[in-house]
Amino acid sequence: MSQTSDVILQRMTSLHPKIIDLTLDRMWRLLEALGNPQDKLPPVVHIAGTNGKGSTQAMLRAGLEAGGKVVHAYTSPHLARFHERIRLAGELITEDALTEVLDRCYEANGGEEITYFEITTCAGILAMSEVPADYTLLEVGLGGRLDATNVVAKPALTVITSVDYDHQQYLGDTLEAIAGEKAGILKRGVPCVVGRQHEEALEVIEAKAARLGAPLLALGQHWQVSEERGRLVYQDDHGLLDLPRPVLPGPHQIDNAGGVIAGLRYLGFGETECEAAMTQAEWPARMQRMTSGSLVDLAGTCELWLDGGHNPAAGEAMAGTLSAMAKKPTHMICGMLSTKDVKGYLRPLARHGDSLTAFEIPDETATLPAAVTATEARAVGFAEVTEAPDIRSAIRNIAEAHPGSRILICGSLYLAGHVIRENLA
Missing domain, CATH: 3.90.190.20 (Mur ligase, C-terminal domain)
Structure with missing residues (x-):
């Protein structure tokens, strides 16, 4: 009888290094053994930030799918079942497909030390590389620079939501240090949508973007968003949009929604897709x-x-x-x-x-x-x-x-x- 994904996932925990050193070396080794699936992904939107990553991904997916696009999505952690982490062409990965890619990753790893998040991220990337789609939405797990998802050489777009204090034991205990880790997803020449930031975090992101020649689309500079009379009003160089308020609850979702609209407009989508991002997104366990x-x-x-x-x-x-x-x-x-x-x-x-x-x-x-x-x-x-x-x-x-x-x-x-x-x- 074939093993279930739960059994294989449990087996993978035994591979975990005794000391976690943040590095991409284990990722590169396993991806190489798998034939570098990260280079075969549909166009990637890579999303980092302290809070708002998941909401941003959910709204982006709703907008892209309303535009008729087929979308993969990778997120973490899961809530009830691991399958929630990997969405292939709009649907959660099946048990058979998950078992198959987990098995392949386990075999290709050859018993070497690797973290649970790294090997399961490789499985997600492998699965998404083998199913046709128009876009891949990759959500960072922790930080950015040395996160297991940061293996795509040239994303279509990057997004940095608000940066604040979290995971200081890994990312540093100042906003500048944490922002430096998040800014590690910036790639040369690839535009980045930047949400609301503390001034010291924004300065770090801007400096890194300048060094890489990565154009920024930043809140307060390149686009504005606000709530007016229960509606969302967004404005950039292309004009003004008057949209429904995001269905995801909370005033903070206004800023997240603005970043989503900036991203959709950069990718060439219009008001219909932006409205769908507001009205059709679903993201459990967020209020x-x-x-x-x-x-x-x-x-x-x-x-x-x-x-x-x-x-x-x-x-x-x-x-x-x-x-x-x-x-x-x-x-x-x-x-x-x-x-x-x-x-x-x-x-x-x-x-x-x-x-x-x-x-x-x-x-x-x-x-x-x-x-x-x-x-x-x-x-x-x-x-x-x-x-x-x-x-x-x-x-x-x-x-x-x-x-x-x-x-x-x-x-x-x-x-x-x-x-x-x-x-x-």
Whole structure:
């Protein structure tokens, strides 16, 4: 009997180096053994940034597909199933196709050390190189310069969404250092769409672009975007667009949408595709209203929302989203990883949450103990803080004590994946 993708993925974890050194050497070795599939991809749009990468990819895909284009997409991490990471010609990769490319990558690697993300990225690239499409959307996993996706010599376009603090242990502890890593996806002569940036981050990106002769399409310089009377207004040298507001919730999506429109217009698409990017994008676990499933049933008369943001900028974005929503008592359920800036994430949310229930993310070795999350929540100003042993208990307790309120589950994409799986149970 052939092995399932889950079995092969588990086997791949044994190849992981004892010490993670950020390098592309392992990628180049395996790609060479696979026949350099990165050189055979349909035209690539490469997307980096701290927050907004996934939303940007989702809107770009919606716009391109509305224009009749066939689109591959690669993203990480997955929420419920690994297959979500690889979208071939518009559809999630099948179990048979995934098993086949994972097997080929495992064999070609020959037992050498390689990280889980590197070997699975090679599998995604291999799969996408062998299925015809018009575009490939590649989302960076971490950083940019030494990220496993940064192996395409000449993308059609690069995108850098907002740069902020995250993964400092790998990318550096200043915005300039982090921006330098993100700017590593810039390629000589390839235009780059640049979203809203702190001044010090933008200076680093501009300097790198100047050295490479990479034209920038930057917010505030080459295009403007704003929300006016519930509509999105975009303007650049080609004129003004008056479009529906993005269906992805939150004020921060206005900037992400502007970058998407800039990219679509550069690629030669018009108002129809730009409107579809606003109205047809889907991106789960980004301020997602859950409408059916066992957890929704458990919530009773409460609204159930899910968000996978996990760094200070994501906390700010979610606070902005909550400010723009109808006023309603909001009770948060939070689980985070120990590698994250918990205080930085929770601080902007404290003024929006009537309570916070802390719990540990199941089956995650790096989960933060519930007691620590609770302590940090109190420290930043949450008035009512409790702990729960699991997600169902947390939801049940809030639903019984505060019927008709808003329940927001947040703090980690790994938590979001757990919630999505539980909701299907």
